[in-house]
Amino acid sequence: MRKRVRDICAFILFIFLVALCDPCKTKALTVNNKVLIKTISNSLNVDARSAIALDSKSQVVLYEKNAYELVPMASTTKIMTTLVALKYGDLEKQIEISSKSAGIRGSTVGYKKEEKIKLKELLFGLMLRSGNDAAIAIAEGISGSVEEFAKLMNEYASEIGVINTHFQSPHGLDSDEHYTTAYDLAVVTAKAQENKLFNEIVSAKDIDGKAYGFTRSYHNINKILWEVPEADGVKTGYTGKAGKCLVSSAKVQGSNVIVVVLNCTPRWKETKKIYDYVGKNYEFKKMFSKGDNAGEVSLDKGTLTLQCAEDIIIPTKHGVEYTVKVLKPEKINHTINKGDKVGTLCILADDQKIYSNYLEAANTLKIKKFPKFFFFGR
Template identity: 50%
Template sequence: MKRYLNILLLILIFILSSSLKMHSVPTSKKITLNSYAAVVIDQNSGRILYSKNSDIRLPMASTTKIMTTIVALEKGNLNDKVIISKKAASIGGSNVGLIAGEKISLEELLYGLMLRSGNDAAIAIAEHIGGNVDNFLKMMNEKAIEIGAFNTSFKTPHGLDADGHYTTAEDLAKITAYAMKNEIFNKIVSTKEISSGISGKFNRSYSNINKFLYRVENADGVKTGYTGGAGKCLVASVRHDYGRYICVVLNSSDRWKDAEELVKYAKENYKFIKLYNKGDEIKSLRVFGGKSRYIISLTENDVFIPIKSEEAQYIRTEAFVPSVIFSPIKKGDVLGNLVIYYDGNIIAKYPVVSDRDVDRKNLINTITDTFKSITIK
């Protein structure tokens, strides 16, 4: 009850402050884009702040390499040494100039992939991580399903046009929001120039071809793309006080301007309100088979939600957490979700986590507990 009262108080304060300073709270404005499809989301909440044809399946060119990179980071080691195959060295399109038989670190390949959009690096990475390209594509598609990008299909690790190779602006935003939580991924895509890394001095120096990094304050990624079938594409990330805006622009005649317009729209039309603090208690859960009988589910981080001023009174939250759970449990394990609704529709989800470790009972624990219960009676 105290939690709901605090939320209502925050919303009331937000409404009152908005009415007292109405001149400083912009209303929703129309936005003109040059792209066929686009979306901007808040990274942490996942809320879509603006969309245009964002659920239509489209080719995505080299923005494909976002998934190539995150799979490689999760499956490989930056210090791995990769021997470049003839297949990788001979791939067409943009490349970093890899030579068959050359030995190069996985780390350098990833910088070549994301800063220079190297198709040769994409093939080399796929062969190294998957054993062959087909196996790596399976990993990419499995990861897409895991992230929740259900309208995405990868047929290449580099993004050159291919039948059945597609995504949607929304799916690509989800994939990017996930990837940007990886510190190494974030470091790679935000880098402007580099010639050495944790694996040592690189074989080459790399400068980033993503002009968005140089055009917009607080931009920290992510990837450009272009093919004849996909047109000019861009996935952009911009940091703000409560996280990041993730923008996706597909098939645009002016991708830089479109991404800037999306960020501007998000900033002008949405304000962030805080619903929960990190570590707030959400629900108590019964534990079966554990040394502790109960655990508490907590918010993993501060919960900020982007809303328009007129939406505040229609925001509500609901916890989807089981009543019982089986041991063992580790502190920080995700137990469920805190779901945010606007006007009855889900607009965001935040994980809730365990407040403690709970080990599984062994035979001695079980006998001891049984003896105690008999003694008490």
């Protein structure tokens, strides 16, 4: 109890000091006009063309190597294919396998031409067996063609802030106009993990077709589910240009960490190395709880109290100084209702911004607007 009181007092004191400070400054990297958070420096050497470890919830980068470089992505493409299918598709829809789907090269489930498969089953075939035939069927079943489905993929990528990625197909076979970055793939995966069914699919090791009402059973080819404790997905990939790729997810100290390795021949070994590094070098701390007081905004019409909108758990590193800054609005000229987004809380590591999120109003503040009167003289 005393520790809690001490922490709250320290936070209130800091809020007072923050009021005198300039807005958050950051040494963040900019790619195509988008501000990205750079990783805290580290000495880990990973045998991959590009790699990243990202805390899914806070979006803090825990490790990166060439994470913003444009590279091929192979079948890790199918993460976005699944995400778009879950957004726009009808899971119970029966989709007929076309000749194009049945004849696609590369990894396949083995669906036959004119066979009818529900979209939900196709998603399991897509993610567990990495079926290119499933990818084509999903695209045709939702959009009518691969080309139209790729447009949906690109539109949705832009919608969620993924700007250095371009999709030309739902399967990821080599193409000069089909590329991504390790960072973008991690962000797409974090978004996908907000969907319960996505998590159910990618975490499944084996699916009994009869139990699910499917046409066949499915075994997951993603070995990371067996090799990393508390791993729960996500997707493998391989092509000649992309090399061996892996997007994975696992719990570290109770927090979900996404690791991406691209063009990485020893992908299982290097992924485990990154998870081991994160577990040994970071401590995931709850900085604030949902509803914690984050300061006040004093106005002529009253006082608006700001509070944390959610629990804030941040991966912290020994020897790094962490500070908090709160950005509050200088003026409010309209009514604010309880729960409205007002202000921003930033967390900095050695003066480098690693996290920011909105604050919310803890109370309602009504601002009355009076009509303007115009007087006309003779």
